[in-house]
Each structure stands twice: as structure tokens, then as C-alpha cells.
Amino acid sequence: xxxxxxxxxxxxxxxxxxxxxxxxxxxxxxxxxxxxxxxxxxxxxxxxxxxxxxxxxxxxxxxxxxxxxxxxxxxxxxxxxxxxxxxxxxxxxxxxxxxxxxxxxxxxxxxxxxxxxxxxxxxxxxxxxxxxxxxxxxxxxxxxxxxxxxxxx
Numbered sequence: 001x002x003x004x005x006x007x008x009x010x011x012x013x014x015x016x017x018x019x020x021x022x023x024x025x026x027x028x029x030x031x032x033x034x035x036x037x038x039x040x041x042x043x044x045x046x047x048x049x050x051x052x053x054x055x056x057x058x059x060x061x062x063x064x065x066x067x068x069x070x071x072x073x074x075x076x077x078x079x080x081x082x083x084x085x086x087x088x089x090x091x092x093x094x095x096x097x098x099x100x101x102x103x104x105x106x107x108x109x110x111x112x113x114x115x116x117x118x119x120x121x122x123x124x125x126x127x128x129x130x131x132x133x134x135x136x137x138x139x140x141x142x143x144x145x146x147x148x149x150x151x152x153x
Contacts, residue, residue, distance in 0.1 A: 001065075003106040006055040007048055012064050013041055016057070019067075020087055051114050052083040056106050058090075058099055066090035068103040070111055074122060077140050083111060085121040085149065104132055112151045121147045 006013065017040045027033040047053040054070040066089050074084035085107060090099045111119045120137075121129060122144045130136075134147035 001058070001060055001102075003056050003058050003102065006044065006057055006067070009057055009059070012057060013044065015064055016055070016067055017041055017044070019089060019091070023089060024087070052116075054107070054110050054114070055087075056103065056110060058103055058106075064091070065094045066099050066103055068107045070107060070114075070119070074120070075140075077122075078120070078138075078146065081120045081148075083114075083116060083119055085119045101132070108149060108151055117151050119149045119151065121149065123147070 006016065014037070017037050021027065021033065021036055021040070025036060027036055044055065050072065052070065052072040055067060056069075057067045058065040067087065068085075068089070069087040071084040071086045072082050073079055074086050088100055088103055088107075090103070108119065121134060122140060123129060124144045129147055129149075132149070134149055136145060136147055138146040140146055
């Protein structure tokens with residue numbers, strides 16, 4: 001089991017973007033889906049050098065188990081906050097084995113390495129991130145809760 005940057009595993013990019021789009025995106029037809037996939041792929045490749053962006057992949061050998069991201073922003077509200085904890089995803093067949101905690105810890109470690117003391121998160125999940133120390137800040141206009149993780153020195 002290992003967690004590494006997507007930039008070391010670009011062969012997984014299509015699979016990750018497809019899973020992300022199916023989980024959180026919307027599209028009217030296959031053509032629109034392909035357009036969004038291509039746009040997202042280009043965006044990820046362009047973000048590689050940014051300090052406030054990372055996409056980490058959890059692998060068993062060469063098999064993708066899950067992924068998590070650090071984003072510069074996440075949505076329209078609170079544009080002044082950065083970076084954002086986003087897109088934590090574990091494939092359905094691997095859920096319930098503690099892999100999300102591994103991804104969580106790896107993302108906070110990556111954020112700390114990049115010089116951040118806080119990472120922000122928005123979610124509609126109830127009582128999920130609190131178990132890892134998420135601190136409530138606000139309720140957003142769409143009903144999601146805004147939290148942050150304080151990264152220890």
C-alpha cells in the first residue's frame with residue numbers, strides 16, 4: 001500500500017477523473033461527459049506546479065484504491081480561504097477498511113510539507129470529519145458545513 005502524487009501515475013488520470021465526475025459532477029450525455037473529462041485532465045496537468053494543489057493516490061501495487069486532493073479554492077463562497085481539502089474518494093469495494101483515514105493523514109502531511117497550518121473543508125456529511133478533528137466554522141448558503149483542520153507543528 002502506498003500513497004503518491006498523481007503526477008507519478010498519470011496513467012490513472014482518466015480513471016480518477018471519471019470516478020470524480022460520476023461522484024460529484026453532472027452531465028447531460030456522453031459527449032458532454034467527454035468534454036468535461038478532457039477539460040479536467042488539462043486543468044490537473046496545468047496545476048502541477050502550484051503549491052496549493054495536490055492530488056494523492058492510494059495504490060495497492062498498480063491498482064487504484066482511492067484518492068484525495070488539495071485545492072486552491074472549492075466553490076464560490078470563502079474565496080479568501082486556501083487551501084481546501086477535497087475529493088476524498090475510496091472505491092466502493094475497498095470501503096470500510098480505514099483507507100479514508102490513510103488518505104486524510106497523507107493530505108494533512110502534504111499540506112504541512114507545503115507550509116500550511118490549516119486546511120479548509122466543506123461537506124454535507126454529518127459527524128464524519130469531526131472524528132479526525134475537523135473544527136466547525138460556518139454553515140454555507142447551500143447548507144453545507146464549513147470546517148477546518150488545524151495542522152500541528
